[in-house]
Amino acid sequence: MHAGPQMPVRTEDDVRAALMALEDQAPSAENVLRTVRAAGARRGHVLARALRPPRSPHWPWLVITAATAAALAGLTIALLPSGAPSGSPGTRPVRARLVPAMGPPPGRAEPGLPSAAALGKAMLTASSAATSEILYTTQTGGVVRGVITSIDQEWMWPANPVPGQQARWREALSERLSRSKPLLPAEDIGFTYTVPRGNPDSERANEAYGHLTDVCYPVMRGCGLGSMGETPAGAWSQHTGKFINPSAGTGDLSPAGLAKAVAKGQWRVIGRTRMAGQPAIELTETRTGIYRPLPTTLWVNARTHLPIRMNNGTGTMWAQDDWHYLKPTAANMAQLRVPIPPGYREVR
Amino acid sequence: MTFEEFAAARLPAVLKFAAVLTGDRGLAEDVVQEVLIRANARWETIAGLDRPEAYVHKMIVNEYLSWRRRSWRLVLSGAGTDLTGRSVPDPAAGYAERDAIFAELAKLPLRQRAVLVLRYYEGLSDQEIAEVLGCRPGTVRGYASRALAALRVELTGPLLVAPTTAKEER
Numbered sequence: 001m002h003a004g005p006q007m008p009v010r011t012e013d014d015v016r017a018a019l020m021a022l023e024d025q026a027p028s029a030e031n032v033l034r035t036v037r038a039a040g041a042r043r044g045h046v047l048a049r050a051l052r053p054p055r056s057p058h059w060p061w062l063v064i065t066a067a068t069a070a071a072l073a074g075l076t077i078a079l080l081p082s083g084a085p086s087g088s089p090g091t092r093p094v095r096a097r098l099v100p101a102m103g104p105p106p107g108r109a110e111p112g113l114p115s116a117a118a119l120g121k122a123m124l125t126a127s128s129a130a131t132s133e134i135l136y137t138t139q140t141g142g143v144v145r146g147v148i149t150s151i152d153q154e155w156m157w158p159a160n161p162v163p164g165q166q167a168r169w170r171e172a173l174s175e176r177l178s179r180s181k182p183l184l185p186a187e188d189i190g191f192t193y194t195v196p197r198g199n200p201d202s203e204r205a206n207e208a209y210g211h212l213t214d215v216c217y218p219v220m221r222g223c224g225l226g227s228m229g230e231t232p233a234g235a236w237s238q239h240t241g242k243f244i245n246p247s248a249g250t251g252d253l254s255p256a257g258l259a260k261a262v263a264k265g266q267w268r269v270i271g272r273t274r275m276a277g278q279p280a281i282e283l284t285e286t287r288t289g290i291y292r293p294l295p296t297t298l299w300v301n302a303r304t305h306l307p308i309r310m311n312n313g314t315g316t317m318w319a320q321d322d323w324h325y326l327k328p329t330a331a332n333m334a335q336l337r338v339p340i341p342p343g344y345r346e347v348r
Numbered sequence: 349m350t351f352e353e354f355a356a357a358r359l360p361a362v363l364k365f366a367a368v369l370t371g372d373r374g375l376a377e378d379v380v381q382e383v384l385i386r387a388n389a390r391w392e393t394i395a396g397l398d399r400p401e402a403y404v405h406k407m408i409v410n411e412y413l414s415w416r417r418r419s420w421r422l423v424l425s426g427a428g429t430d431l432t433g434r435s436v437p438d439p440a441a442g443y444a445e446r447d448a449i450f451a452e453l454a455k456l457p458l459r460q461r462a463v464l465v466l467r468y469y470e471g472l473s474d475q476e477i478a479e480v481l482g483c484r485p486g487t488v489r490g491y492a493s494r495a496l497a498a499l500r501v502e503l504t505g506p507l508l509v510a511p512t513t514a515k516e517e518r
Contacts, residue, residue: 010449010499010500012468012496014445014449015449015464015468015496015499016468016469017446018446018449018450018453019368019453019464019465019468019469020368020469021446021450022367022368022371022450023364023367023368024367025367025368025370025371025372025373025376026360026363026364026366026367026373026376027363027366027367027373027374027376027377027380028377029355029359029360029363031377032359032363032377032380032381032384033355033359035381035385036355036381036384036385036388207455288482
């Protein structure tokens with residue numbers, strides 16, 4: 001229990017009362033049931049949405065030191081050719097075919113494989129060393145019988161920003177409303193902010209001042225992030241203020257977050273294979289993994305110790321995440337800018 | 349009990365729980381929908397459990413903790429999150445204090461918030477919370493302690509606010 005020199009001005013009853021008051025935010029049961037029943041009729045497609053793993057925290061987990069950088073001077077980071085991502089949501093081809101795992105059955109590691117703890121530590125060091133590259137990630141949100149239901153592209157620069165540094169993040173989401181409809185741009189968000197100083201594990205490290213641009217495409221009924229209000233379809237908005245990242249401290253798909261999860265024992269090293277043309281170490285989730293019971297596999301580059309791909313789901317429904325480190329060329333840096341489609345009106 | 353019977357009897361309570369957990373009507377709706385779609389698909393198994401509602405609540409907590417969208421939220425520069433959409437602070441002191449707690453709750457890391465909701469809204473013990481979150485009771489107490497400290501520190505005046513934070517807020 002917190003004990004400081006000042007008397008607390010709130011009691012546990014105050015917290016209890018505040019939580020009770022939040023019941024007023026309960027949504028309509030009718031709306032929820034209607035959607036759930038409709039999902040039953042077209043179960044496959046909607047279930048795929050549930051396969052989406054979380055992504056989000058792009059916060060620094062540690063500050064790279066000069067010593068760490070020096071120790072990693074020889075680290076090879078896999079770089080894509082410049083200009084690899086198109087930047088046009090929904091148009092990027094998905095390199096989704098998986099290479100079958102070559103490792104032994106779960107629970108039996110090949111001789112010579114690193115322990116999860118050692119691999120996690122190496123992954124954390126590797127992700128920390130990526131100080132100048134752009135981290136480009138794609139999340140294929142759900143593949144149902146070969147049809148992609150959503151693609152989420154994200155750019156983060158620098159890939160591992162440090163406190164006090166200005167960082168830029170962009171997320172371009174594309175959705176397919178039904179199997180017969182095309183995959184279309186849905187929402188495009190850009191956020192420029194200063195990485196907060198202080199203990200990265202503290203609550204305040206989840207807050208940042210910055211400028212956010214949000215473009216909402218007609219696929220959506222409306223867009224927006226929490227209390228800043230809705231941006232209607234066919235419009236865009238920009239906001240400057242204090243933002244928070246509520247996902248910090250939970251499982252996340254940033255390379256540093258994955259490294260921590262591996263080190264903590266949420267993943268088990270099961271073998272070596274090749275993935276996306278790279279030598280890879282293959283991992284599967286342990287009982288403490290956050291995606292269970294969905295079967296989830298992670299591939300980490302065996303040389304660079306940076307994540308390559310994660311796949312979760314089974315059979316005809318699965319989701320996939322890919323990580324790439326791009327050189328900060330002018331063309332690649334331009335991908336961090338949210339394009340405003342012609343004719344879209346700005347709303348405030 | 350069929351899924352429809354469960355929904356008719358327990359859905360309002362489930363929705364309230366999700367609303368308290370998320371603090372956001374839209375997010376609560378999304379989370380409950382995702383969970384119920386999955387629960388409906390394997391309802392026979394869930395219905396056979398001792399406490400189906402508790403299991404659904406656990407699914408909701410896990411869904412909330414792994415929710416990937418809406419990763420950034422704008423917090424008003426003054427009192428904080430405005431859950432009701434009002435642009436002007438409520439003049440009544442009680443409501444202002446309530447809004448302040450809402451804002452502080454919204455700023456907590458998800459697991460800390462989940463622990464507070466499970467402890468003070470659901471009335472679960474630390475052991476029960478640990479089972480929901482898949483961690484140790486000691487970890488639960490750590491989350492609760494940090495969350496409570498954060499809620500109190502926020503209102504005990506500028507002396508307890510780190511200088512760097514005060515600077516950042518200008």
